[in-house]
Amino acid sequence: MDSIVIGTAGHIDHGKTTLVKALTGFDADTLAEEKRRGITINLGFAYCKLPCGKTAGFVDVPGHERFVKNMLAGAGGIDIAMVIIAANEGVMPQTREHIHILHYLGIQKAIIVITKIGMVEDDFRELVVEDTKEYLATTALQHAPVVEVDSITGQGIPELIALLDGMAVGVRREDVSRPARMPVDRVFSIKGFGTVVTGTLHEGSINLNDELVIYPEGLPVKVRGIQIHEQTVTTARAGQRTALNLGGVSVEEVSRGCVVAKQGSVQATCVLDVHLSIAADASQPVKRLERLKLYLGATEVLARVVLIGRKEMYPGEESYAKLLTESPVIARKADRFVLRSLSPVQTIGGGRVVDPAANRSGYTDDQALAIMQIKDQGAPQQILEVFARENLFGDKEAVASAANIQDAEKYFEILLQTGRILLFENRVAHVEALQALLEQTLSILETYHAQYPLRAGIAKAELQARLEFAGRPREFEWLQGWMKETKQIGQSGSMLYKAGFTPVFSKKLSVIRDEMLAAVRQAGYLPLTDYELVGNDKDKDRQAVLEALLQSDFLAVDGHVIILRELYVQAKETAARLAHAEGAIRLPDFRDSLGTSRKYALLLLEKMDQEKFTSRQGEERVLL
The missing domain is CATH 2.40.30.10 (Translation factors)
Incomplete structure (x- = not known):
């Protein structure tokens, strides 16, 4: 079903609803209050078949200034506007405002319809037509055709249909291939069916049983039924007035202004x-x-x-x-x-x-003005590059969608070949954005190394906390991986450092370091505590040296008990041998193999449990 959407506009009581009825046979005023007061309050809908074969869906909007918000809800997505001006009143305030609205919404196809011509003398009618054209000459609708009708007698209706038909032939839909997007302008419930939403499908297509999302709430829904102009169909396409029966959501959870779209295709x-x-x-x-x-x-x-x-x-x-x-x-x-x-x-x-x-x-x-101008008027490759720069590690499809670029893959490939972007799996990173984060990182590391010259580096978690980067852990891994590949930073265990940095020990601190290393090595599997190494007076130099050695040679088994890392590795090898030989690791056997006490043997095994190297089962342990 090839469809277009035609919308009315104009001042209150200028005959919009009567004209729609004359064209379609439907009374678009459905509310009891609308019929009682004789004015349109909410959006009304009707349809008819045009001579060209297209089905025209009509959106009848209210003309009263109090209901402009309802008019705006229905005006988006229309292909052709009919601006209705009554012959007995001419251009009125809401006529002007509605014409402004049509201009801002970018609606270029319009027909000026002078209604109620049977209510006035010919001289007065001609004067109104002349005044209308004079006003339109200062607006975006200066070239819109003018047709005069009487909706009651039918005079002029055939000419209006011919104009609409000619314009309808020229309406082209180019957004069918894009992900589906439909702003919701009505929500209601039908007994036995559940929640129904209506709107003009702006882009893409929607099929029966499609799984979509209600934005901005992020509610997943399933399409259980589709109607176009009261006909049940299996597919709706861009440009059609569409009613969707949605499963998985209540009528209270959806409201006018929500958007039905494909998962991940839009962003709140x-x-x-x-x-x-x-x-x-x-x-x-x-x-x-x-x-x-x-x-x-x-x-x-x-x-x-x-x-x-x-x-x-x-x-x-x-x-x-x-x-x-x-x-x-x-x-x-x-x-x-x-x-x-x-x-x-x-x-x-x-x-x-x-x-x-x-x-x-x-x-x-x-800078902001220059960037916005590129986003708005730049060449496709320029636009895509700006969006990539501002969306570090953005999904390729999401970046292309935000930039509104067709055939984006071609331009991504050019940017990739010229070194402007890098790809991490399917995520895009612009080199300038990466470089800015690299400079921040190097500055943080320089400051850290100056403050803690004995430490091997900064912990990953601390660096991420200090860095102005709100990415997820996976993205931070990509970032530091790129920095290491470019040889700007290095890594020692879980510590990161600026390339070329090594801990610097003064002559005095070197003596303390050598003394500590000797003491811990001599203690072996009957280890010393940090208190014993630093002293009760918490000597700052000894504390600094101990912190540096804990990043390299030493391991704190339970936070306080200090052992050489190489001895801990040997202890794990011993545990593995016992497990293979005996089928399990028993504390007495492990203690005797290391020549230590029960207390320290137990601390070492508990450390291995924490690392998931071993697992306790009753009084024994097994390898994992």
Whole structure:
């Protein structure tokens, strides 16, 4: 079923719902209150078959200023707009606001429909048409065709259908191959079926039994049924008004503004990089950090505008900015949005998303503007490289999706061959991002070595805690592995150090080191404690030497008992021989083999248990 979506726009009581009924035969006002008051409050839906064979789904939006948020929820995703203007009133305030909204949403195909022509004299009708065209000449719809109709008598309806049919032929869907994404504009429950959500499928396709996710909540769902224009189907495609019966979620867990999408194909965020335009007729400038209402897809959310390099944006101006939302939103690059002020309540601007999951920024204003311009207007390879740089160890598909780049694999390959990126399994790392972390790491190590010149290095966990890197353990392993491969850092056991560093013992400390080594070696399997080595006065020099030796030659068996590492290795070999010879390790045998006491033999075996080298079974131990 090849479908398009047609949306209405215009002032209250200009005949939008009556026109939709004249075109489709359906009354889009379904609420009792709508019928009683004679106005559209919520979104209404209808459909009909066009002469070209395409099915037109109509979204009828409310015209009252109090219900603009409902209008915005339905306006996203429409292919053709019908701007309805009543012949007895002409262009009115909500006409102007709805036209602004259509412009900010990037809806380019539109028809201006003058309704109620049977209610006025010809002279007055001609005057309204002339005034309408004069107003439209200053808007983005200046080239939109104008058609005059009477929805009651049917006059002009055939001409309107012909115009819609001609435009429908030119609508092309290019996003079927992308992962499915459908903003939800209605949620309800049907007895015997459960939760049903509706919306315009923006991208991709959805099949029966697909397993998808409700974002931003992250709720897994299964598609149990699909309807397109009241017909049960097995597949919905981009551009179709779609109803989904979802399993695994209750009607209370989903709301207008949620997004149904493939797992991992989108990312919930509270930071958007955007290109922002302020309406020429806005009543006041937009100030830095001003709180506004953001309309994105079917979502309404409060957001603050972070202007870059300026304190205010004046009517008619354009600039890049950040939007900090007060709750998570879902977007793709190039999605359109609308901004409305809180007081007075009016549409003041809009624009397009440049980065759907941006960083809060560590850039100067000039750097931030330059990067946003590349994201917005750069060549595909440039855009992909910027997104890779800002998403260290990002999944390749996720980076390509965020950058909104088709055939991204080709550009990844170019960046790989030119040494701009590296691949770690299927994760992308830009060399500049890696280099920045390397410089941080070397700075941390230099400071650490200066503070603790006797220590072999810094523990991995401590380095990760000090480093400005919020990656997961696996990603930190990749990072330090790359640093070792480039011979910038070295590793000794669990300790990391700057390449070329060796612990430096002064003449005085060398004497203490040699004395300690001799004492511990002589003690053998009747080991000394750290108190015995350092002394009760906690001599700082002896303490420093002991800490250094614990990273190299010494091992603390239980935190205090000190033994040579080489002797501990030999003790493990002894335990292994006993296990193979006797079938198990018994404490008396192990004690006698080492020539130590029961106390120290037990400490050594417990250390081996902790390391999962041995396992206690009753009074004996076995090798693992």
